[in-house]
Amino acid sequence: MTAVLPQLPALQVVIPLVGALLAGLLRRGTTAFVLALIVSWLMPVIAGAMLIETLAHGPISYHLGGWEPPYGIEYRVDVLNGFVLMLVTSVGAVIMPFARRSVAFEIDEERQAWFYCMYLLCLTGLLGITVTGDAFNAFVFLEISSLSTYVLIALGRDRRALLSAFQYLIMGTIGATFYVIGVGLLYLVTGSLNMHDISMRLGSAFAAQPQPVMAAIAFLAVGIGLKLALFPLHVWLPNAYAYAPSVATAFLAATATKVAVYLLIRFFYGVFDHALDFRNLAATDLIIALSIAAMFVASFVAVFQNNLKRMLAYSSVAQIGYITLGIGLANQAGLTGSIVHLANHAIMKAGLFLALGAVFFRIGSVNLHDLSGIGRRMPLTMGAFVVAGFGLIGTPGTVGFISKWYLALAALEKGSWLLLLVIVASSLIAMIYVGRVLEVVWLREQSPLAAEASEPPLAMLAPILVLAAATIYFGIDTRLTVGIASKAAAMLLGG
Amino acid sequence: MMEALQHLAEHYNYVVTIFLMMTGLYIVVARGNMVKKLVGLSIFQTSVYLLYVAPGKIIGGTAPIIDPAYKVYSNPLPHVLILTAIVVGVATLALGLALVARINEAYGTIEEDEIFAKGDEE
Numbered sequence: 001m002t003a004v005l006p007q008l009p010a011l012q013v014v015i016p017l018v019g020a021l022l023a024g025l026l027r028r029g030t031t032a033f034v035l036a037l038i039v040s041w042l043m044p045v046i047a048g049a050m051l052i053e054t055l056a057h058g059p060i061s062y063h064l065g066g067w068e069p070p071y072g073i074e075y076r077v078d079v080l081n082g083f084v085l086m087l088v089t090s091v092g093a094v095i096m097p098f099a100r101r102s103v104a105f106e107i108d109e110e111r112q113a114w115f116y117c118m119y120l121l122c123l124t125g126l127l128g129i130t131v132t133g134d135a136f137n138a139f140v141f142l143e144i145s146s147l148s149t150y151v152l153i154a155l156g157r158d159r160r161a162l163l164s165a166f167q168y169l170i171m172g173t174i175g176a177t178f179y180v181i182g183v184g185l186l187y188l189v190t191g192s193l194n195m196h197d198i199s200m201r202l203g204s205a206f207a208a209q210p211q212p213v214m215a216a217i218a219f220l221a222v223g224i225g226l227k228l229a230l231f232p233l234h235v236w237l238p239n240a241y242a243y244a245p246s247v248a249t250a251f252l253a254a255t256a257t258k259v260a261v262y263l264l265i266r267f268f269y270g271v272f273d274h275a276l277d278f279r280n281l282a283a284t285d286l287i288i289a290l291s292i293a294a295m296f297v298a299s300f301v302a303v304f305q306n307n308l309k310r311m312l313a314y315s316s317v318a319q320i321g322y323i324t325l326g327i328g329l330a331n332q333a334g335l336t337g338s339i340v341h342l343a344n345h346a347i348m349k350a351g352l353f354l355a356l357g358a359v360f361f362r363i364g365s366v367n368l369h370d371l372s373g374i375g376r377r378m379p380l381t382m383g384a385f386v387v388a389g390f391g392l393i394g395t396p397g398t399v400g401f402i403s404k405w406y407l408a409l410a411a412l413e414k415g416s417w418l419l420l421l422v423i424v425a426s427s428l429i430a431m432i433y434v435g436r437v438l439e440v441v442w443l444r445e446q447s448p449l450a451a452e453a454s455e456p457p458l459a460m461l462a463p464i465l466v467l468a469a470a471t472i473y474f475g476i477d478t479r480l481t482v483g484i485a486s487k488a489a490a491m492l493l494g495g
Numbered sequence: 496m497m498e499a500l501q502h503l504a505e506h507y508n509y510v511v512t513i514f515l516m517m518t519g520l521y522i523v524v525a526r527g528n529m530v531k532k533l534v535g536l537s538i539f540q541t542s543v544y545l546l547y548v549a550p551g552k553i554i555g556g557t558a559p560i561i562d563p564a565y566k567v568y569s570n571p572l573p574h575v576l577i578l579t580a581i582v583v584g585v586a587t588l589a590l591g592l593a594l595v596a597r598i599n600e601a602y603g604t605i606e607e608d609e610i611f612a613k614g615d616e617e
Binding site: 166170173193 | 520523529532536539540543546547550573576579580583586587590591594595597598601602610
């Protein structure tokens with residue numbers, strides 16, 4: 001066991017990569033599922049071990065192939081990405097049992113193994129982006145996760161899934177290319193690709209040549225902004241989430257954008273803030289403005305959606321607005337709110353999308369009018385939907401409240417009552433779109449489809465209930481999530 | 496004026512890079528044909544290869560082999576990075592074309608406006 005411990009950062013990425021390869025070779029849906037399940041359940045163990053280690057003894061630095069950083073690629077796990085790793089792997093582990101029946105229902109027999117192959121490849125990419133300390137290596141993992149995501153979306157049954165996947169491919173590739181341009185400019189002025197090393201060298205490089213560094217910030221912000229669906233770069237997201245298979249939607253909504261946000265935080269605070277007092281640049285004001293626009297425009301559009309998967313997708317854009325708001329506010333409370341909302345939003349959205357996945361499994365539709373009165377036929381599933389929906393609104397006692405509380409504190413710390421008002425007002429819009437669904441689902445006459453519905457099998461129900469329970473648990477006992485998030489924020493702001 | 500032109504001429508590799516970058520991005524935005532969009536995307540990605548590789552070349556520099564006879568070396572790292580980026584570009588193009596083929600099967604066209612005209616209101 002002691003021989004394995006130092007290899008954990010590499011294993012975190014290598015195991016799902018090998019798993020993906022095997023899943024592709026196995027070709028049989030059921031065996032591929034078992035493999036994906038084993039890998040998914042192993043991942044949080046590794047991430048947890050690393051998180052405990054970093055909390056106790058500080059950052060872990062792993063030198064790939066034994067090459068010293070900054071010459072070789074370094075995997076570097078600190079409190080921030082330890083937390084994100086834990087989040088991504090846990091979501092994967094909770095969602096996986098749901099996948100078997102849902103995938104069997106939504107995807108043709110001969111393609112099921114490919115679904116698990118792509119899921120594991122996507123997991124590899126996301127974990128790779130998070131664990132690596134090398135800017136170019138992050139690009140490679142970004143593309144691994146993106147390419148597998150396009151395939152996951154294209155596996156949806158509707159032909160519009162193909163179109164959404166293509167549109168996302170175009171946007172995603174532009175985003176990734178912007179990211180490489182940004183990294184390239186940083187490499188030209190600093191001569192390094194190791195993020196920690198760049199942050200050390202950037203100060204003098206900026207003093208000598210400020211323009212390329214500013215251009216690099218702009219390219220990185222837009223490139224990563226496309227990936228995390230920062231308003232108005234979010235247009236790929238609603239269709240992609242609406243037509244992807246249910247499990248893929250739940251997984252991507254909970255993890256993919258979060259990892260992109262992590263990358264943004266890492267560059268803004270791990271690299272730029274350290275070297276050139278990023279907090280006082282106009283970029284933060286721009287991010288605050290875009291975040292507020294996201295919170296309002298996307299929430300407002302969500303109110304008018306009849307396809308509930310698309311409604312939740314727009315809600316995701318709005319919720320990402322809260323996360324980037326904290327990044328823009330750039331103080332301890334704001335950053336804590338951002339980082340904790342990464343986890344909180346992942347828990348709620350995974351729960352909501354899985355509940356819709358269960359509904360789709362039973363009645364083959366996620367259109368609002370088909371769901372009329374379904375609450376009485378699927379009380380547990382829809383009960384979980386209510387709990388997670390209250391989380392989106394930010395009701396006290398749920399995780400959503402915790403995030404908004406810290407963001408509100410951050411706004412007050414900045415002395416901005418207006419921002420506080422904005423946070424509350426946007427929550428009211430969330431109340432409208434969540435409330436609209438709850439009214440139809442619980443109070444209306446049963447539709448013909450809903451009358452036939454019943455609770456999904458236990459393997460599908462359990463993940464939904466676990467996520468709903470987590471929505472409440474982490475809304476009351478915040479020692480774990482907020483504790484780690486505030487440590488990470490302090491580390492980032494301490495420089 | 497002359498100074499600016501001279502500046503441009505000295506950095507003509509960047510001029511070419513930026514020209515390709517803008518051409519590619521323009522094609523992606525302006526064309527409705529999905530295959531043409533992918534061609535534009537490829538041009539856009541290729542311009543970045545130049546952005547990396549060109550500054551790595553030092554005029555008069557040789558391959559980085561330790562030998563007392565040579566003092567000036569070119570930087571080999573950008574080439575390695577771009578080799579990776581090329582692989583990524585090929586994979587993206589292949590996947591993009593595969594998707595276009597499937598879209599053509601499903602919709603009978605690869606023109607974006609014709610597909611959107613079909614509406615898909617079910």
